[in-house]
Amino acid sequence: MKNRFKTAFDEITADPVLLRKTSAFLYMQASAKPxxxxxxxxxxxxxxxxxxxxxxxIFLYRFYTVPMxxxxxxxxxxxxxxxxxxxxVVGSYAFNxxxxxxxxxxxxxxxxxxxxxxxxxxxIGAEGYLIQxxxxxxxxxxxDLSRQAPLQSSVETIxxxxxxxxxxxxxxxxxxxxxxxxxRAHGCNVSAAKYLALQELMEVDESATFExxxxxxxxxxxxxxxxxxxxxxxxxxxxxxxxxxVEDTAGFVxxxxxxxxxxESTDSIINSSEACGTGEKKRHGHxx
Amino acid sequence: xxxxxxxxADIRKDPFMKTEAExxxxxxxxxxxxxxxxxxxxxxxxxxxxxxxxxxxxxxxxCGVFETEAHERAWLIRVAINACKDxxxxxxxxxxxxxxxxxxxxxxxxxxxxxLLDAVLRLTPPKYRDVIYLHYYExxxxxxxxxxxxxxxxxxxxxxxxxxxxxxxxxxxxVFEESVQNSI
Numbered sequence: 001m002k003n004r005f006k007t008a009f010d011e012i013t014a015d016p017v018l019l020r021k022t023s024a025f026l027y028m029q030a031s032a033k034p035x036x037x038x039x040x041x042x043x044x045x046x047x048x049x050x051x052x053x054x055x056x057x058i059f060l061y062r063f064y065t066v067p068m069x070x071x072x073x074x075x076x077x078x079x080x081x082x083x084x085x086x087x088x089v090v091g092s093y094a095f096n097x098x099x100x101x102x103x104x105x106x107x108x109x110x111x112x113x114x115x116x117x118x119x120x121x122x123x124i125g126a127e128g129y130l131i132q133x134x135x136x137x138x139x140x141x142x143x144d145l146s147r148q149a150p151l152q153s154s155v156e157t158i159x160x161x162x163x164x165x166x167x168x169x170x171x172x173x174x175x176x177x178x179x180x181x182x183x184r185a186h187g188c189n190v191s192a193a194k195y196l197a198l199q200e201l202m203e204v205d206e207s208a209t210f211e212x213x214x215x216x217x218x219x220x221x222x223x224x225x226x227x228x229x230x231x232x233x234x235x236x237x238x239x240x241x242x243x244x245x246v247e248d249t250a251g252f253v254x255x256x257x258x259x260x261x262x263x264e265s266t267d268s269i270i271n272s273s274e275a276c277g278t279g280e281k282k283r284h285g286h287x288x
Numbered sequence: 289x290x291x292x293x294x295x296x297a298d299i300r301k302d303p304f305m306k307t308e309a310e311x312x313x314x315x316x317x318x319x320x321x322x323x324x325x326x327x328x329x330x331x332x333x334x335x336x337x338x339x340x341x342x343x344x345x346x347x348x349x350x351c352g353v354f355e356t357e358a359h360e361r362a363w364l365i366r367v368a369i370n371a372c373k374d375x376x377x378x379x380x381x382x383x384x385x386x387x388x389x390x391x392x393x394x395x396x397x398x399x400x401x402x403x404l405l406d407a408v409l410r411l412t413p414p415k416y417r418d419v420i421y422l423h424y425y426e427x428x429x430x431x432x433x434x435x436x437x438x439x440x441x442x443x444x445x446x447x448x449x450x451x452x453x454x455x456x457x458x459x460x461x462x463v464f465e466e467s468v469q470n471s472i
Contacts, residue, residue: 008401
């Protein structure tokens with residue numbers, strides 16, 4: 001038997017009129033809007049007004065909308081927003097679908113970057129991305145280098161405060177980056193934080209590419225990097241201990257017993273090499 | 289329920305937008321739930337239509353993937369509650385404080401349900417109505433409600449406890465116990 005709560009609330013339903021109006025509204029929003037043709041005199045009046053304010057508008061536009069600094073947030077939602085000289089958010093961008101979803105629910109443009117960052121972290125937390133073994137990576141980059149250190153310090157304080165609300169908070173890091181790194185990352189369509197992590201991975205795994213790992217979280221990329229480093233280290237040890245067996249094999253060994261043991265050792269070396277790559281790669285610095 | 293003649297996927301403004309079939313299915317599954325949440329917070333038909341449409345607009349624009357139907361329902365509930373709260377942040381908005389204030393357009397409430405619904409609407413603050421509804425009607429546990437509302441689990445237990453006390457005072461202890469009998 002239903003309890004009275006169920007019986008009472010069962011009587012509250014969406015009526016057909018509401019549903020029809022909603023369907024019609026959604027249809028309008030979903031379809032492309034037709035171009036509206038203005039009467040000629042209205043169009044000319046509009047052009048004249050635009051010309052009148054053009055000069056002042058250009059100045060104000062550049063003052064208020066030109067980004068002077070950038071903050072990137074990478075959990076698995078991967079987002080970057082830009083800040084003007086007044087510390088207001090003037091643009092935002094998502095590098096993946098998860099980031100796009102977060103941005104669709106947080107109206108950050110025009111807000112102070114502190115509030116925007118808090119709102120984004122809160123929404124990311126509400127979506128369940130802030131898990132205990134996770135990693136929150138923030139990058140900061142300011143065109144004016146004198147703003148970079150204070151911005152980084154402010155962001156660290158905000159992140160620390162926000163994550164303290166979560167009893168099982170992930171670890172967090174705030175990385176200063178250069179404009180060059182940010183541009184290169186955008187060129188690969190990944191966040192700056194992920195770009196740096198992928199660079200480290202590609203140094204130890206020749207088979208890794210931006211395309212193959214762009215959907216991974218930074219934590220996962222770093223785990224893979226650490227794993228490859230360990231494989232390479234073990235591979236070097238196996239190579240040293242099997243040097244005798246390899247020499248015998250190369251000389252077409254005489255006894256079956258020697259051949260069997262050296263083939264085993266060689267297989268283990270090959271397996272390690274295939275997992276992580278063994279090519280030499282020049283290390284690139286993070287700040288150019 | 290009309291389909292609204294949704295455009296096909298290839299002429300949607302946004303490729304991430306939900307299709308007609310997905311939207312109609314969501315309306316079919318969740319319209320009543322969203323209507324009930326609006327009932328607890330909104331006073332008039334205009335506000336109801338605005339919030340109701342806004343919630344489903346956010347749904348069709350949402351480009352994330354729902355892992356399960358339960359996830360999808362919880363997401364819509366949170367969006368609806370937040371939308372009602374955002375609307376009521378306007379200082380001139382008077383809040384629903386009893387059944388007489390609520391929007392009952394096109395709804396007929398039986399006499400046996402009026403006392404209970406009136407008692408729920410008299411819960412203050414309004415967040416207590418959400419937890420009572422989510423627990424006793426939707427059947428969510430406190431941990432699930434905490435996730436939906438972005439609160440700690442202990443906070444939800446406190447809210448439920450205080451809401452029950454208010455309801456007991458309004459309905460009488462026996463009536464309240466009978467009301468929640470057989471609840472999940």
